Amino acid sequence: MTESPSLGDFFAQARAGQLIGIKCGSCGALAIPPRQLCPECGQRKWSQIPLSGDGVIASFTVIRIAPRGHTGESPYAIAAVRLAEGISLLGRVVDIPFERLAVGLKVRFRPLVVQEQTAIGFGPV
Amino acid sequence: MRRVAVIGVGVTKFGKHDRTSAELFASAAADALADADLPASRIQALYYGNVVGSETEKQLHTSPQAASLLGLPAIPTTRFETACASSHAAFRHAVMEIASGTSDVVMVGGAERVLNVPTPDSTEYFAYASDASWEQTLGLTFPGVFALVARAHMHKHGTTEAQMAAVAVKNHKHGVLNPKAQFQKEITLETVLKSPLVADPLKLYDCCPFTDGGAALVLASEEVARKARRPIWVLASAAASDWMLISDKRDLSRVPATERAAAAAYRQAGKRPEDVDVVELHDCFTIAEIVATEGLGLFEPGTGGLAAEKGWTSLGGKVPVNPSGGLKAKGHPIGATGAAQICEIVTQLRGEAGPRQVEGARTGLTHTLGGNTATVLVSLFGRD
Numbered sequence: 001m002t003e004s005p006s007l008g009d010f011f012a013q014a015r016a017g018q019l020i021g022i023k024c025g026s027c028g029a030l031a032i033p034p035r036q037l038c039p040e041c042g043q044r045k046w047s048q049i050p051l052s053g054d055g056v057i058a059s060f061t062v063i064r065i066a067p068r069g070h071t072g073e074s075p076y077a078i079a080a081v082r083l084a085e086g087i088s089l090l091g092r093v094v095d096i097p098f099e100r101l102a103v104g105l106k107v108r109f110r111p112l113v114v115q116e117q118t119a120i121g122f123g124p125v
Numbered sequence: 126m127r128r129v130a131v132i133g134v135g136v137t138k139f140g141k142h143d144r145t146s147a148e149l150f151a152s153a154a155a156d157a158l159a160d161a162d163l164p165a166s167r168i169q170a171l172y173y174g175n176v177v178g179s180e181t182e183k184q185l186h187t188s189p190q191a192a193s194l195l196g197l198p199a200i201p202t203t204r205f206e207t208a209c210a211s212s213h214a215a216f217r218h219a220v221m222e223i224a225s226g227t228s229d230v231v232m233v234g235g236a237e238r239v240l241n242v243p244t245p246d247s248t249e250y251f252a253y254a255s256d257a258s259w260e261q262t263l264g265l266t267f268p269g270v271f272a273l274v275a276r277a278h279m280h281k282h283g284t285t286e287a288q289m290a291a292v293a294v295k296n297h298k299h300g301v302l303n304p305k306a307q308f309q310k311e312i313t314l315e316t317v318l319k320s321p322l323v324a325d326p327l328k329l330y331d332c333c334p335f336t337d338g339g340a341a342l343v344l345a346s347e348e349v350a351r352k353a354r355r356p357i358w359v360l361a362s363a364a365a366s367d368w369m370l371i372s373d374k375r376d377l378s379r380v381p382a383t384e385r386a387a388a389a390a391y392r393q394a395g396k397r398p399e400d401v402d403v404v405e406l407h408d409c410f411t412i413a414e415i416v417a418t419e420g421l422g423l424f425e426p427g428t429g430g431l432a433a434e435k436g437w438t439s440l441g442g443k444v445p446v447n448p449s450g451g452l453k454a455k456g457h458p459i460g461a462t463g464a465a466q467i468c469e470i471v472t473q474l475r476g477e478a479g480p481r482q483v484e485g486a487r488t489g490l491t492h493t494l495g496g497n498t499a500t501v502l503v504s505l506f507g508r509d
Contacts, residue, residue, distance in 0.1 A: 007258055011258070032372070032373075058277065059273040059274075059276040059277040059280070060276060061269050061272035061276065061324045061325050061327075062322070062324065062325040063264055063265070063266055063324050064321070064322045064323055064324060065248065065266065065268065066245070066264050066266065067245060067249035067264060067266055068243075068246050068248065068249040069249060070264035071245055073264060074264070078263055078264070078269055080277075080372055081372075089372050090260060090263060090371050092263050092264075103276065103277075103280045114263070114264070115262075119262045119263055120259075120263070
């Protein structure tokens with residue numbers, strides 16, 4: 001494959017429980033799709049790879065004042081998670097009490113559906 | 126390239142208004158023209174910042190609307206949208222229009238109206254500046270974005286909630302001295318620390334308010350500016366970007382776009398951070414000021430919190446930051462903010478800032494950040 005999967009491809013697979021990444025066939029850099037050019041070497045030679053879904057929290061917050069459309073869900077936790085493969089995703093943290101959230105805490109991907117849209121979630125390992 | 130100067134400034138009172146954003150801009154622009162002592166007929170273009178007009182006012186095409194209300198229906202106009210950095214982006218392009226010789230006199234400005242809608246709505250509209258597929262779906266808010274930055278900074282550098290609170294206390298203290306500020310009231314560390322959580326660890330008083338307001342600048346070529354009363358020279362205007370997604374940023378304790386734009390601006394101006402006497406920077410949240418003072422090279426990485434705590438960024442300190450009160454106390458009408466920051470620096474370099482004057486200021490800097498830290502503009506100014 002040389003083209004990156006689309007946004008739709010990524011979320012369709014995420015909804016089915018599988019995270020996918022892309023690997024540059026020229027320099028080996030990893031990224032989350034979609035992306036046309038490799039930011040490291042400028043080439044357009046992607047191949048799709050499965051991601052394990054395991055990661056650690058790099059930073060987190062608990063949203064108390066939510067935007068219209070999410071007000072009924074608050075408070076909720078959002079974390080930036082560094083995946084085992086070295087790339088990162090932002091996601092809702094579920095099934096972990098707020099007081100246990102910490103930088104470095106191990107978490108595992110799980111698909112969420114927020115208002116009929118697929119979203120990234122992370123739960124306990 | 127030709128030298129460019131700011132020869133006129135105007136800014137409305139910040140706070141809640143019952144006027145449209147176009148009215149707010151036009152009022153500030155008429156004040157800027159009077160300040161420049163130029164007839165309106167000299168203006169050859171309008172570069173304009175407005176962000177959520179289509180949401181809060183159901184209004185697109187805001188730049189010709191703004192020019193019409195000012196009374197200049199025929200000049201070319203362009204609206205810029207780079208989230209909260211919009212009118213600073215407009216400013217940079219206007220500087221290029223004059224520097225290139227295309228025009229001699231250009232109006233720059235911006236305006237925003239948001240207090241006509243409830244807070245959950247304005248929170249949602251501002252969140253449109255984050256990614257729709259990856260971030261808005263999660264319910265990420267802008268306090269949430271900077272909460273992630275704050276947590277990373279605290280983890281890496283040991284920055285404390287009290288140090289962040291010191292930024293709010295300092296900017297409110299400065300805001301008391303600015304009659305145009307939304308809040309002219311001192312607060313204490315305790316007020317900040319005991320205020321309700323918005324997005325942990327950020328509390329209500331770590332956040333700037335929603336604000337209505339407008340700001341405008343008259344820019345001129347050197348030839349025109351030499352005849353003006355008090356030209357303030359544009360020494361540099363630089364822009365930089367970073368990854369749009371929060372998750373693509375390698376180190377959330379830093380804002381690389383600030384570091385890139387600052388490096389380019391210092392290079393253009395032939396200046397160093399230690400040459401800067403007064404700064405207006407983007408303190409949309411208290412942590413944002415701390416990270417910006419580091420990214421601009423005013424303090425070493427990790428020491429921005431200490432600088433706030435020790436008073437090094439207060440009026441009378443080593444390098445006064447946000448003498449206007451900043452976004453925190455002066456207010457943050459997002460489309461107008463970049464232009465309003467420049468109004469303050471011009472006023473400071475003219476020596477006309479009254480009780481909030483930074484004595485002897487010769488070189489000033491403005492820094493404006495847009496969205497998920499993906500857009501930053503930095504400009505430098507000097508007087509004769």
